[in-house]
Amino acid sequence: MKIGIPKEIKNNENRVGMTPAGVFELTKRNHTVYVQATAGEGSGFFDKDYKEVGATILPTINDVYDQSEMIVKVKEPIAEEYPLIKENQVVFTYFHFASSEPLTKAMIASKAICIAYETVEDEEGTLPLLTPMSEVAGRMSVQQGAKYLEKPIKGRGILLGGVPGVKPGKVLVLGAGVVGVQAAKMAAGLGAHVTIMDINMKRLRYVNDVLPNHVVTDFSSEYSIRKHIKDHDLIIGGVLLKGGKAPKLITRDMLKEMRPGTVIVDVAVDQGGCFETTRATTHEDPTYIIDDVVHYCVANMPGAVPYTSTIALTNVTLSYILKLADLGWEKACEKDKSLAKGLNIVKGKIVYEELEGIFD
Template sequence: MKIGIPKEIKNNENRVGMTPAGVFELIKHKHTVYVQSTAGEGSGFFDADYEAVGATILPTIEDVYDAAEMIVKVKEPIAEEYPLVKPNQLLFTYFHFASSEELTLAMLKSESVCIAYETVEDPDGSLPLLTPMSEVAGRMAIQQGAKYLEKPIKGKGILLGGVPGVSPGKVLILGAGVVGIQAAKMAAGLGAHVTILDVNMKRLRYVNDIMPPHVITGFSNEYNIRKHIQTHDLIVGGVLIKGAKAPKLITRDMLKDMHPGAVIVDVAVDQGGCIETTHATTHEDPTFIIDDVVHYCVANMPGAVPYTSTVALTNVTLPYILKLANKGWEQACEEDPGLAKGLNIVHGKCVYEEINEAFGWEVSC
């Protein structure tokens, strides 16, 4: 199969769809790999690295889309890429369709086949291709939150870990999934007081078992959320509903109950965010302030640590890429039900129920 790896053109997205090590494996299986010139530089991988393992370097993104049967990316195509996608072309990347009707309509119009990393499942229902980026984003949420609590950037002026004689900061985490667990680990490691809320008691029991005593669990409901936001300095939104829009757990009217200079990091922004006031920001302009509350809502957080993120992503995507390349998408999905759950759009039809529900469409849209 002819596989294309274009350069990511989303704002400050420095990751790349595959490492040279991943390309090496595809070449070993007799596939042809086209890499756009400088696609890997942001992650520390250079054209010479890809050429050394047998990739063909192409000068433009148009050349890569034109040559490839399968496109392997990190982030969803943006408007400039929509016309480049061809009928029957296979796209394998993060899409998060439920948060963008424009993107969804564009891919439907293209009559391509879109397999979304974020809805591929393991037999136990976990999301193997979303997990590593959720791990990165969860850990980064605390790094970024700690930074934006500093007074020069309009935060409360709180040091999360405190110092002798001064109480540590308080972190509220919404969701005890991968993002929440990783955020809690980082915050607890800094010495912060951590509260993590979820509706799944099994997850809360797990958190209680593995975390130190200064990480406290609670059941997630509106009453508890309203109570905790009044006293916490940093709120991390890490709620995920597979393939669907995130629920709005903090509404605009709740912001008035938060301390001026408190910080919200909404990791769920890719799925529309779990804070009503969320809108996607970029690494170039990452924050905005509403009612004196600092919002950090960067939609591609792991893009700020591209080497770590690209290697972690290739580790988990490569086995699926090999299946798709070796067998074609139809046979690969027929043999692997978990991969088949990644099918979101097929030849002009939206085949993922949660996306149809997000836009009020019939299943056969």
């Protein structure tokens, strides 16, 4: 198969769809891999690295799309890429269709085969291709939140870990999934007081078992959220509905109940966000303020640490990419039910149940 790896063109997206190590696994099986020139530089992988493992370097993104049967990316195609996608071409990437009607309609019109990383689901019900980026984003949410709590950037002026004689900051984490657990782990490591909320008691029991005693759990409800937001300094939204839009757990009126300089980080922004006031931002301009509350809603947080993120992503996507390349998408999805759940749009039709009728 001919596999193309284009350069990501979303704002400040420095990740790349595959490491040279991943490319080597494809070329040694006699697949052809086209890599756009400089595609890996942001992640610390250079054209010579790809050439050494048998890739062909092409000068433009148009060349990569034109010559490839399957495109392997990181982020969803943006408007400039829509016309490049061909009928029957396999596109394997994060799509998050539920948060973008234009993207969904463009991919339907393209009649391509759209396989979304975020809906590939294993037998245990986990999302193996979303997990590593959720781990990165969960850890980064605390790192970024701690920074934006600083007074020069309009935060409350709080050091999360405190110092002797001064109590630590308080972090509220909404969702006890991968993002939430990683965020709680990082915040606890800094010495902050952490409250993590969920409606799944199994997850709360897990958190209670594996995290230190200064991470406390609470069953999530609007009442309890309204209570906690009044005295927490950093609020992290990490909820997920598989393939669907995130629920709005914090509404506009709740901002007035928060203290000025509170920071909220919405890790669910790719799926529409779990705060009513969320709008996607970029690493170039990551924050905005509403009612004296600092919002950090960068839609590609792991793109800021591309070396770590690209390796972590290739670690989990490669086995599926090899199946798609070796067998073709139809046989691969027939043999691997986890991969089949990644099928979202096929030849102009929505085939993922959670998306059906979402934009009617």
